[in-house]
Amino acid sequence: MDAIILQILNGLDKGSAYALIALGLTLIFGTLGVVNFAHGALFMLGAFCAVTLSRIISLSYIVLDDTKKDFLGNPTKIEVPYIYDWLGADTGAAIIDWSVPLSILFAIPVMILIGVIMERGLIKHFYKRPHADQILVTFGLAIVLQEVIKYYFGANPIPTPAPEAFSGSFDFGVLVGFDPNSIIYPYWRLVYFAFSMVLIAGVFAFLQFTTFGMVVRAGMADRETVGLLGINIDKRFTVMFGIAAAVAGLAGVMYTPINPPNYHMGMDFLVLSFVVVVVGGMGSLPGAVAAGFLLGVLESLASMGWVIDLIPGINQVIIYLVAIVILLTRPRGLLGRKGVMEE
Amino acid sequence: MGILEVKGVNKRFGGLQALGDVNLSIKENTVHAIIGPNGAGKSTLLNCLVGKLIPDSGSVMFDGKSVLGRKPHEINQMGISRVFQTPEIFADLTVLENVMIPCFAKRDGAFRLHAFESVGQEGGILEQAEAILSDVNMLEKRNMHAGSLSRGDKRRLEMAMCLVQEPKLLLLDEPTAGMARADTNNTIDLLKEIKATRNITMAIIEHDMHVVFSLAERITVLAQGTPLVEETPENIKGHPKVREAYLGEAQV
């Protein structure tokens, strides 16, 4: 029982990442009608926003420390971040420690900007083109983005730790009445889950309660009619693209302590996110979120020892197996609308 | 006993009773018109005949066999062809290819792996296709992309695609809608000629009363999903129920 709870918890953070990427994917698809293969790259760019910020704030100069000598008798070199000088050593250290959460503030404007540039500069011209063209051009863009990142940051994963305060684990089991040490759960994963819930709730609230969101939702349902009402839907869709980019980016920022970012993490998540979107039902926002968590948790449950003993290899294929079963029994995914992407 | 027997057909869309207890009998080798105001359920009725929709209850017999539960292509192979209200053609193919496909469907059935024959060398098929195109006056457009045709031409093409199959029953859903007067008259002449030269039964839905009275031998009036009357054209003109159904819609 405790093992199952642990696996469900473990599945939640992966599920959160799936849900956030899939949410943006389906938002873009629903509003713009574009299949965006570069969406995983936006997730990756978000993660590298965190890396960039942490590098910027820990920019250092070198001082020689005469009190200590290294084995050659030379004074040891100490790196002192500039920020220590400006804000004092304590504040500076705290800021460096908290660089990942701080990156949220940095990533929001950057990601929205990237999203808007992407939409205005490229995607806009592909609204009326066949899906195959959209796939090819966004795939090309994804390759370009990840190669650029690889060029500047190298091919190896870059460890980006969570703040000291969250780096430990807590004993979840004790909380719910199990033996101590039966369910140990890292704090940061809990933070990630909570963060993604807030983000998802934020997006839904935005779509539900603002006039902007209402128009976008109406546009998703029936673009032509809304266009006929004289509402400039294109501009709103550009903003929507920016928001979807920011959501994917933030998902990436906060994921860095869980998985050190590398340049191909976007592609790794992209394929699964597409499966998630389709399982949830193309164009359905709640569907994308539900399917994200469902598949994340199922993947995690299937990797339990006794499950693998029972059905060897199931942990490797569970997501795809579930996708096949759902698509065959529910033609339009869990919560999909009729006629979307079936031409 | 007609070639098509519809008995007690009902179809609901949620709260809307699109068809309510429809009985209809179409005799072999007649032209049977189905008229009625917009939203009367005429297209829905045709959808039930060709397998696009399955009625909630009732029976549809064609040539003594039930069509219910059969797939659209099976129903077509039984001998029912349909011209749709909005033209359904192969927009990316040429006009000639559009009419060759039904020729192959008639010759080879629902599927055949003729991967190593050559379209260009299908002598019989090519001639058949060209013959029907000249019947509908479209031979000179044979190499055009069907998608680039005018709306009227698309309809004529679709009609040619159905006629070339020599169906036993031809269903026409507003075949002249969107056509210019001259084209409408050509279509009337074409259908008249087909009726005269081939054994073909036609059910035609039409709002244009000129077309209806030029062709039809029997007329069924449908209103709110239920047949009101079935009569000959002469008797239908002054029929009080028809006036009622069409009140303000058209002069009958």
Place this chain on the structure above:
Amino acid sequence: MFGLNAKDTRLLWIVIGLTMLAPFLLNPFPEGSELAQFNAGYPDLMQRFVIFGIFAIGFNILFGLTGYLSFGHAAFLGVGSYAAIWMMKLLTMNVIPAIIMSIVFAGLFSLIVGWISLRRSGIYFSILTLAFAQMSYALAYSVLTPITGGETGLQAKISDPRILDSNAGEFGRANLFGLHMNSSYELTIGRWEFTVNTGYYLAACVMLISFYMAIRIFRSPFGMMLRAIKSNQQRMNYTGLSTRPYTLAAFVISGMYAGLAGGLMVAMDTQVGPERMFWTASGEVVLMTILGGAGTLIGPVLGAGMIKYMENIISKINDSILHQWFSFLPDGLEDVIVAVVHPFIGKGWSLTLGLTFMAVVIFLPGGLVEGGQRLGRLFGRKSAESDKKTPPAE
């Protein structure tokens, strides 16, 4: 000729000429010259051209004609490869049984996958095929290790039984009735060097047969039905045609092409690993086809050639080569140019590839074939341009 019309016959002859002369045409620069970097006439790369050409030709029969976008074709390539390597392990190093079995097994597997996946269309179909391929990949990696060799894959070994080979126990090489696939004849003419390789010519002949069959399919009533399915499925049904067997037949045919490509890969280089089935490999054939021009005859072959050429040639260029090329420039300028070009070469070849994809889709929506047509029109070669395009059946 060959049951083709005049245009198609000419296209076929051109392709025959190009593939047969490829070892010479692709080595236009003398050995040792600065431009020798761009020579592609070495066996390994030429084999890859034609093998991926076959893969893309087959994929195009499905995607180009019916519009069904499969994201799982690498699985069939992988199954073909595994079937071939097992033939080489169990029966003989002769490539004929290997190639035949690769087609058979890939055909059977694609029949199963297609039968299930074709219940859905659009992106749902794409995801179903992707799911099957990813499952095959994951299983080949893990549970199916006894059959697939897991992560290390399979190689032909001396200890394999090979019951048909008389000299069992001795390490045989992949051969066609004794003709070794990796045997080459080096031809030196002046400063030029050419390599005539047995494996390449076998693969090229198979590719030509595949290409010829693809033309026949394109021009057949069957091919016309497939295009009609792409255009309007509803009309197909109401014309008395059952679309599912047509799409399934197209799916299985293209799966068999993929298996054939996989079998040939093993014939050229007797080893297989599961990464051959990974989704990026499926994506690659999609890109090849669209890049060249989906639905055209020659497009997929061009696309395959282009991607493989860039992958192999651009990735080999390095800074010192660049310095050589630009050495005629003043030193400062030379360094600047090398620095600018640097990110696009060597390991950065995928950056170039990504940019090429984008450029082609943005400027040439019909792929390279459309580019060729535009060039043709520019130079007023009105008649030649229509060669490459699918002309309407006449």
